Amino acid sequence: MPTESTFLLAGLFILLAIAGWALGRFGDRDEPEAPPPLNIDYLKGLNFLLNEQTDQALEHFLKMVRVDDKTIETHFALGSLFRRRGEVDRAIRIHQNIIARPDLAADQRDQALYSLARDYQAAGLLDRAENLFARLAEGSRYQVQSLEHLCRIYEQEKDWEKAIDAGHQLEQIGGRSLALQIAHYYCELAEAAAADNDYAAARSFVKKAQTGRPRTLRGALTRAHIARAMNDTSTALSLYNRIINEHTYLIAEALPEIVAIYSSEGKLDELDKAIRAMIEDDETMSTLVAYTSIINDLGGIPAIDEAVEQYVLNEPTLSEFVDLERLATGLGAEQGTMEKIRRALSKLAASTPRYQCQECGFSSQRLLWQCPSCRSWETQRPARRVQFDTVLQHSITSR
Numbered sequence: 057m058p059t060e061s062t063f064l065l066a067g068l069f070i071l072l073a074i075a076g077w078a079l080g081r082f083g084d085r086d087e088p089e090a091p092p093p094l095n096i097d098y099l100k101g102l103n104f105l106l107n108e109q110t111d112q113a114l115e116h117f118l119k120m121v122r123v124d125d126k127t128i129e130t131h132f133a134l135g136s137l138f139r140r141r142g143e144v145d146r147a148i149r150i151h152q153n154i155i156a157r158p159d160l161a162a163d164q165r166d167q168a169l170y171s172l173a174r175d176y177q178a179a180g181l182l183d184r185a186e187n188l189f190a191r192l193a194e195g196s197r198y199q200v201q202s203l204e205h206l207c208r209i210y211e212q213e214k215d216w217e218k219a220i221d222a223g224h225q226l227e228q229i230g231g232r233s234l235a236l237q238i239a240h241y242y243c244e245l246a247e248a249a250a251a252d253n254d255y256a257a258a259r260s261f262v263k264k265a266q267t268g269r270p271r272t273l274r275g276a277l278t279r280a281h282i283a284r285a286m287n288d289t290s291t292a293l294s295l296y297n298r299i300i301n302e303h304t305y306l307i308a309e310a311l312p313e314i315v316a317i318y319s320s321e322g323k324l325d326e327l328d329k330a331i332r333a334m335i336e337d338d339e340t341m342s343t344l345v346a347y348t349s350i351i352n353d354l355g356g357i358p359a360i361d362e363a364v365e366q367y368v369l370n371e372p373t374l375s376e377f378v379d380l381e382r383l384a385t386g387l388g389a390e391q392g393t394m395e396k397i398r399r400a401l402s403k404l405a406a407s408t409p410r411y412q413c414q415e416c417g418f419s420s421q422r423l424l425w426q427c428p429s430c431r432s433w434e435t436q437r438p439a440r441r442v443q444f445d446t447v448l449q450h451s452i453t454s455r
């Protein structure tokens with residue numbers, strides 16, 4: 057059965073047919089070989105398409121097409137339609153066919169090169185796409201778009217140095233700040249250097265990441281991790297404290313590290329005070345602290361334990377299973393029940409996504425600085441509650 061895009065393709069052929077007819081009727085009267093009314097070749101192509109014979113339609117089209125100013129936009133539309141249908145080989149042939157014409161205007165050549173570069177990118181032929189985009193980025197009306205595509209390609213290839221260059225060029229030409237995106241490129245370099253134990257390079261990359269505005273706290277987190285790896289716990293602590301003091305969602309990443317350091321230094325009292333002060337300042341952090349602690353099985357610090365208890369007592373789904381009022385008395389057997397609930401929650405939470413992208417809703421178990429789905433930077437946020445609905449759905453469907 058013909059699909060929706062088949063009809064779109066067919067529509068394009070009808071347009072071509074009308075263009076051919078119009079040329080014949082109103083075109084240059086001095087032209088001795090004006091096309092006849094309603095070009096029969098277009099109708100043949102249309103017939104191939106309606107019969108789902110796309111290969112024959114394409115061959116027919118490539119052979120008969122005379123690229124000129126009147127029909128070139130239709131050829132571009134056909135190429136991009138093939139790309140959108142995932143038929144990238146066909147899109148490539150259409151665009152190569154346009155480029156091969158000797159009489160092509162410079163602007164049309166750029167448009168064809170840009171379209172071909174996008175075909176290559178869609179086909180995963182990143183080297184070829186990179187070459188064409190780099191050429192167009194040097195000077196064409198596709199400069200800005202080409203630099204944006206180059207950034208995507210370098211991100212995919214994890215070529216962060218080139219991504220930084222393309223980002224800076226884009227800032228100059230496009231007139232908008234990409235400070236956050238570029239800061240993340242530097243953080244990527246810093247993390248790679250730290251993984252190679254090259255801490256000096258790692259620190260210098262973090263420094264560069266922290267020069268622009270808006271600043272990403274990933275820089276502080278990366279520097280804290282580096283300091284910890286170098287056994288410089290006092291620097292690590294002051295950086296982690298900064299994350300606590302700024303009440304950010306990154307506490308979900310930092311809290312387990314913070315607890316480990318304070319614990320090894322025998323300073324859990326200090327941490328207790330810091331967390332208590334933070335929750336008093338901003339009550340919304342209480343559920344995040346509780347959720348993070350449940351996930352990472354953190355406990356033994358009064359401020360954290362209280363946040364977890366509060367979380368359990370305020371969880372509406374739990375009230376269907378447990379007598380929360382009795383539990384709130386915290387006496388004898390109830391204390392043991394609280395502990396059991398906490399452990400059960402920990403297990404449940406481990407099987408549900410912990411982070412979700414605020415732009416597109418993509419969720420994952422660990423924090424991803426760049427969303428793999430919408431490619432935005434730093435748009436993931438941690439869950440604040442154990443998602444009982446997801447767990448229940450999961451247990452029902454896996455039965």
Ligand SMILES: [Zn+2]
Binds near residue numbers: 416417427429430435
């Ligand atoms: Zn996303």
